[in-house]
Amino acid sequence: xxxxxxxxxxxxxxxxxxxxxxxxxxxxxxxxxxxxxxxxxxxxxxxxxxxxxxxxxxxxxxxxxxxxxxxxxxxxxxxxxxxxxxxxxxxxxxxxxxxxxxxxxxxxxxxxxxxxxxxxxxxxxxxxxxxxxxxxxxxxxxxxxxxxxxxxxxxxxxxxxxxxxxxxxxxxxxxxxxxxxxxxxxxxxxxxxxxxxxxxxxxxxxxxxxxxxxxxxxxxxxxxxxxxxxxxxxxxxxxxxxxxxxxxxxxxxxxxxxxxxxxxxxxxxxxxxxxxxxxxxxxxxxxxxxxxxx
Numbered sequence: 001x002x003x004x005x006x007x008x009x010x011x012x013x014x015x016x017x018x019x020x021x022x023x024x025x026x027x028x029x030x031x032x033x034x035x036x037x038x039x040x041x042x043x044x045x046x047x048x049x050x051x052x053x054x055x056x057x058x059x060x061x062x063x064x065x066x067x068x069x070x071x072x073x074x075x076x077x078x079x080x081x082x083x084x085x086x087x088x089x090x091x092x093x094x095x096x097x098x099x100x101x102x103x104x105x106x107x108x109x110x111x112x113x114x115x116x117x118x119x120x121x122x123x124x125x126x127x128x129x130x131x132x133x134x135x136x137x138x139x140x141x142x143x144x145x146x147x148x149x150x151x152x153x154x155x156x157x158x159x160x161x162x163x164x165x166x167x168x169x170x171x172x173x174x175x176x177x178x179x180x181x182x183x184x185x186x187x188x189x190x191x192x193x194x195x196x197x198x199x200x201x202x203x204x205x206x207x208x209x210x211x212x213x214x215x216x217x218x219x220x221x222x223x224x225x226x227x228x229x230x231x232x233x234x235x236x237x238x239x240x241x242x243x244x245x246x247x248x249x250x251x252x253x254x255x256x257x258x259x260x261x262x263x264x265x266x267x268x269x270x271x272x273x274x275x276x277x278x279x280x281x282x283x284x285x286x287x288x289x290x291x292x293x294x
């Protein structure tokens with residue numbers, strides 16, 4: 001199928017398929033990256049309280065000169081803030097210097113203490129119910145709510161106990177972690193999927209994979225273009241490559257149409273080389289229901 005330009009959310013909003021991710025982008029560099037990306041056609045910016053760079057992302061947005069209403073802005077509720085989401089929301093809005101969020105995500109279904117351990121006194125589902133309440137009470141501040149790093153098991157629990165269907169589920173997505181079962185469930189429920197770490201994260205090991213290199217030669221593009229484009233060629237999927245260098249920000253914006261058979265072939269890489277850049281166990285709650293590449 002041809003690559004999409006945007007994905008329609010269950011709220012009716014259009015979310016640009018290509019976004020700029022800012023995980024591990026340091027404050028000094030991320031401000032410029034956001035400004036440069038927006039000045040060069042990006043309209044989807046993703047950050048999180050946990051990244052420690054919301055203020056700089058907000059400064060980059062302001063410096064770009066692009067009107068706020070033309071930008072799709074996402075941030076995420078931090079794990080240690082799951083006992084007080086209202087205060088966390090207000091903090092993010094202040095840091096980003098914006099009156100509203102286009103999308104507010106629960107970063108992980110894994111409440112944590114300030115010291116870094118699992119907080120077993122909080123049920124993530126109760127936090128989701130509070131996010132639902134805030135979404136309904138403050139449509140001027142929150143245009144959509146969603147989840148991140150939710151497995152099939154956790155999604156099913158949410159569906160059975162919630163009023164609001166998440167607008168999106170943001171998950172790690174690349175040929176060594178294709179998560180097709182999660183994608184299929186989300187799409188069947190009208191939930192868009194956002195893929196992070198499309199290159200396999202730090203060091204981009206997938207750029208040298210023989211199958212990826214073969215596809216790059218077939219389409220006469222850089223291997224990174226293949227890894228980003230394959231996600232944009234999936235229905236209801238958008239993608240967040242990240243970079244703080246001008247050259248890569250521009251290169252990552254090149255999206256090509258790919259044959260469905262080629263996307264399927266790339267997803268076979270996981271059978272022999274499965275890995276996750278961000279393993280769910282880091283939060284102290286085990287694998288969080290994930291069974292693939294763990």
